[in-house]
Amino acid sequence: MGQHVSIRPGRLSLVIPWVYPLILFLFDLATWMASYSALALVLDKNQHYGAPELFLPPLGVGILLSLVGGYKYLGDTAALRYAAEHFIACFFGLSAGLVAVYLLANYGASSYSSRGIYLLTGIVFSIVSLGYRRFFWFALGRLRPKRKLLVLADKIQGRQFYRACLAHGEGLKLEFIATEPELVGQPVAGRDSPLFEAHVDDLAARLRSHSENTHEAIVVAAKDSSLDPQILGFLASVHFQDLPVYSLLTFYEMYWEKMPLHLLTATWPLQAGFHLVKHSAFAAAKRLTDILLSAFGILLAAPLMLLIAILIRIESPGPVIFRQTRVGQHRRPFTLFKFRTMRAGSEEKGIYTEKNDNRITRVGKFLRTMRFDEFPQFFNVLRGDMSLIGPRAEWIKCVEKYEAIIPHYHFRHLVRPGITGWAQVNYPYGASTEDAIEKLTYDLYYIRNFSLTLDASVTLKTIHIMLFGKGQ
Numbered sequence: 425m426g427q428h429v430s431i432r433p434g435r436l437s438l439v440i441p442w443v444y445p446l447i448l449f450l451f452d453l454a455t456w457m458a459s460y461s462a463l464a465l466v467l468d469k470n471q472h473y474g475a476p477e478l479f480l481p482p483l484g485v486g487i488l489l490s491l492v493g494g495y496k497y498l499g500d501t502a503a504l505r506y507a508a509e510h511f512i513a514c515f516f517g518l519s520a521g522l523v524a525v526y527l528l529a530n531y532g533a534s535s536y537s538s539r540g541i542y543l544l545t546g547i548v549f550s551i552v553s554l555g556y557r558r559f560f561w562f563a564l565g566r567l568r569p570k571r572k573l574l575v576l577a578d579k580i581q582g583r584q585f586y587r588a589c590l591a592h593g594e595g596l597k598l599e600f601i602a603t604e605p606e607l608v609g610q611p612v613a614g615r616d617s618p619l620f621e622a623h624v625d626d627l628a629a630r631l632r633s634h635s636e637n638t639h640e641a642i643v644v645a646a647k648d649s650s651l652d653p654q655i656l657g658f659l660a661s662v663h664f665q666d667l668p669v670y671s672l673l674t675f676y677e678m679y680w681e682k683m684p685l686h687l688l689t690a691t692w693p694l695q696a697g698f699h700l701v702k703h704s705a706f707a708a709a710k711r712l713t714d715i716l717l718s719a720f721g722i723l724l725a726a727p728l729m730l731l732i733a734i735l736i737r738i739e740s741p742g743p744v745i746f747r748q749t750r751v752g753q754h755r756r757p758f759t760l761f762k763f764r765t766m767r768a769g770s771e772e773k774g775i776y777t778e779k780n781d782n783r784i785t786r787v788g789k790f791l792r793t794m795r796f797d798e799f800p801q802f803f804n805v806l807r808g809d810m811s812l813i814g815p816r817a818e819w820i821k822c823v824e825k826y827e828a829i830i831p832h833y834h835f836r837h838l839v840r841p842g843i844t845g846w847a848q849v850n851y852p853y854g855a856s857t858e859d860a861i862e863k864l865t866y867d868l869y870y871i872r873n874f875s876l877t878l879d880a881s882v883t884l885k886t887i888h889i890m891l892f893g894k895g896q
Contacts, residue, residue, distance in 0.1 A: 445495035448557070449486055455552050456482040460545045467541055477542075480524045485517030485549075492877070494557065497564075501557040504888070505681075508880035510557070514550040518542075572597030572638060574631075574667075576624060576659075577645035578604065583613040584686070585645040585672065592680060599639075601627055603646045624655055631662070642669045676865075681850070683868035685861065688832050698872060706876060714812050718805035725799050732763055732796060735787045742768030745800055750817040753840045758809040760817055761800035765791050777855065795890055801843045813879045814842025815867040826860055836867045839874065846870035846878065849885035 457478050464473060486495075492509035493499035500506060522542055575598050577585060582600060589596050602608050602620035611617045622630055631639070642662065644651075663669035670678065673687045733744045746764040749757050765788025766781075777784070784792070791797035804810040810817060815836045818826070826833045847866035854863055870878060 444497040444560075445490075448495050448560070449482075451556055452486055452489075452549075452553055453479075453482045455556075456545065456549050459548045459552070460541065463541050463544050463548070464538070467544075468538060476525045476528045480528075481518050481521030481542075481546075482549075484521035484524065485514050488513035488517040488520075500561065501554075502561040504884055505877075505881045507554060508884050509877045510554050511550055512877060512880055514546065514553070518546045518549070572599055572640065574599050574601065574639045574642045575645055576601045576603065576627070576642060576651075577612070577620075578602075578647065578650055579607060581645040581647070581672065582620070585643070586613045586617055588684075601630070603650050624651070627655070628658065631666075639667055641675075642667055643672065643675050644669065645672050677869060677872065681846075681869050682865040683872060685831055685865060685868075688835075688868070690832075692832070692868075693835060693838060693871075698874075706874065709876075710811065710879070711808075714805050717812060718802040721799075721802045722806075725802075728796070729763075729799050732787075732791065732799070736764055736785075739787050740767055740785050749820045750841065751820055751823045751837065752809050752817065753837060755823075755834070755837045757820060758804070758807075758817075760809070761803055763791055763797040763800060764788070765797050777853070795844075795886075798843050805843070809840070811840040811842045812844070813882050814840050814845050815870065816845060816848060816863070817841035822860075826857070829857065830861055830864060832868070833864060835871065836864060838871055844882060844886040846882055849882055849889060 460473070460477060489495060489510065492513050493506065494501065494510060494513065501510075522539075525542075573596055575582065575585060577600055582602075586598065586600075589598060598618055600612050600618055600620045601622050601624055602610075603624050605623050607620045608623050610620055612620060642659065644659065648656065659669045673684065676682055676684045676687070736744050743764060746762045746766075747759050748762075750760040752758045765785060766777075766783045767785065770783035788797070801810060804817075805812055818841075823833075845867065846869060847863040850866050851859070851863050854860060870882075
């Protein structure tokens with residue numbers, strides 16, 4: 425079982441991963457050169473530029489785009505998450521390119537670069553380069569190999585994993601291998617579900633029998649204690665030489681960007697790999713960004729907030745600002761501020777807001793749809809009660825209820841709650857304990873992957889939701 429298994433891809437899948445990034449880089453180079461030259465011609469005909477301006481910026485941004493998967497043939501460059509990483513990579517890559525250009529100019533280069541033209545070219549380049557990446561992703565969809573997952577499973581976790589795949593509705597092709605001989609030929613999860621096609625002892629031969637690399641990865645949906653040490657060693661060899669091998673926890677995190685509660689333990693936050701650490705540079709930068717952007721948001725939205733306050737007072741009696749005790753970081757209670765969207769005293773008539781809830785005023789319905797009711801939370805961010813991005817700040821009565829019945833619910837208090845967050849943009853408004861459980865899986869993913877790129881992705885999704893009026 426410890427032998428190496430060579431899984432050779434077809435000629436097309438072997439060539440394209442090498443040719444595709446080269447083509448994309450040539451597109452990037454041509455886009456930058458054409459945009460810079462055209463803008464220089466239109467905006468300043470006396471502009472002098474040379475090789476540094478034309479070659480250094482796309483080289484710098486190319487290096488950073490390669491780090492975020494911008495040149496990967498199988499990378500989903502149409503995903504909103506990638507869009508966030510793309511713009512961040514372009515910003516820092518082009519900034520590094522600008523520094524390099526000016527350093528060369530200071531050391532005797534004859535050309536110089538207008539910062540205005542450089543900035544406009546950077547904006548054009550960032551948008552256009554993302555545009556043709558999205559186009560290529562969809563255009564090459566038919567050529568992209570249709571691959572499947574090989575699932576090494578026992579009876580219980582195999583059934584749970586199959587049902588989770590059905591719930592996600594992504595149409596993943598699954599091939600199940602049983603850890604126990606008696607499961608071979610049996611359905612994984614009852615009638616109309618796939619069968620366990622082979623036993624784990626036949627795994628090496630089954631992989632070797634495929635002349636084409638039809639498997640994307642191997643997923644281990646079984647307890648380590650149920651697997652022979654030789655099999656675990658074989659899987660380690662396959663993982664480092666042929667195909668990625670994922671535990672269920674890793675699969676959920678990488679494919680579905682959530683953390684399954686039933687696989688977590690009480691020591692989960694102590695595991696390696698957490699970006700959330702005390703005094704981390706990102707945490708400090710995040711707090712500084714919260715202060716600056718919330719202050720700017722208050723100044724920018726002040727006229728609109730005044731208008732909203734007037735409309736609320738005109739429509740229904742009661743305070744303009746709704747105050748409620750919410751649970752913050754490390755379970756510290758604080759008073760949350762929002763524009764009142766319901767009739768005064770309505771919150772005592774039920775924990776959840778229902779669809780077409782008659783407690784919501786007409787102005788309140790509009791505010792909730794556009795998320796304008798959350799503007800006063802900028803003051804909570806300034807005070808340090810909240811962050812712009814993080815898990816939703818829940819009412820203390822909800823927290824007490826959830827902590828009593830939902831495992832690991834207290835983990836979501838490891839970070840400051842946010843005005844918007846990963847759970848809010850990935851899961852619709854919930855009005856049940858089941859919804860709270862599902863949102864918690866996204867909140868814990870955010871805590872585990874606490875980063876600038878994830879915050880940028882949340883920001884883009886929030887803007888999308890606001891523009892298309894999705895909310896309650």
